[in-house]
Amino acid sequence: GAGVSQSPRYKVTKRGQDVALRCDPISGHVSLYWYRQALGQGPEFLTYFNYEAQQDKSGLPNDRFSAERPEGSISTLTIQRTEQRDSAMYRCASSADSNNEQFFGPGTRLTVL
Amino acid sequence: GQSLEQPSEVTAVEGAIVQINCTYQTSGFYGLSWYQQHDGGAPTFLSYNALDGLEETGRFSSFLSRSDSYGYLLLQELQMKDSASYFCAVRGGRGSYIPTFGRGTSLIVHP
Numbered sequence: 245g246a247g248v249s250q251s252p253r254y255k256v257t258k259r260g261q262d263v264a265l266r267c268d269p270i271s272g273h274v275s276l277y278w279y280r281q282a283l284g285q286g287p288e289f290l291t292y293f294n295y296e297a298q299q300d301k302s303g304l305p306n307d308r309f310s311a312e313r314p315e316g317s318i319s320t321l322t323i324q325r326t327e328q329r330d331s332a333m334y335r336c337a338s339s340a341d342s343n344n345e346q347f348f349g350p351g352t353r354l355t356v357l
Numbered sequence: 358g359q360s361l362e363q364p365s366e367v368t369a370v371e372g373a374i375v376q377i378n379c380t381y382q383t384s385g386f387y388g389l390s391w392y393q394q395h396d397g398g399a400p401t402f403l404s405y406n407a408l409d410g411l412e413e414t415g416r417f418s419s420f421l422s423r424s425d426s427y428g429y430l431l432l433q434e435l436q437m438k439d440s441a442s443y444f445c446a447v448r449g450g451r452g453s454y455i456p457t458f459g460r461g462t463s464l465i466v467h468p
Contacts, residue, residue, distance in 0.1 A: 286444045286458030300455055342454040345402035
C-alpha cells in the first residue's frame, strides 16, 4: 500500500490478556517507530528500529512491553498481561532513514477492560 | 532527558497569520520538526529544521535558532481547515535519534 498500515484498528481485551499490535511500514523505509498517544497529548516515544535492529527501547514502560521487526519490514508490538493503564492509542511511524520525516499510521486504539 | 514547551491553544481568524512557538531542552540535537494532527487523524509532517533560519513551504514556514533552543511555526493566510493540533518534535539524546514530541498546540481558526 501507499502508506503505513496498522492492525487491528481497534482492540478490546480483558485485563491479563496478551495483545499483539502490527505495523506495516512504507515499503523500503529503514526506520520504524512505535509511539503511544493519550488524548490531547503528543506521541510518546516507545521504541524504534533501523532495519531489523532495535536501536532504542528506552521508552517502553516496563518489561511487559516488547517489540520486534525480524525481517526489517513488518513490526509487532506485544503487550503481555495487559492492565487498564495500557489503554491508549498506539501509533507506528516509518521513515526513509533516521533523519527523515516520519509517516504515521492510523493507529490501534487499545482498550483494556 | 528532553522536553519541549509550546502553548496549549492559539486562536485566530481566517486570513490572519499565526505563530506557534516551541522551546526545547535536549542533550544533543539533530533537528526540530513540526507535525499537524486533525481530530481523529494521524500526525502528518509539515517541516524540518536542522540548521538556523527559516524554511518556507507554501503557506507554512518554520524557524529555528539553535543558540536559543527555540523555533516557531508560522501559518499564513489561515483557512478553516488549518484548525488542528500542531506538535513540535526534537531529535536528540546521546548516540540515539530518539524523537520527543511536545504536548501540542490546538489552533482554532474562526471565520
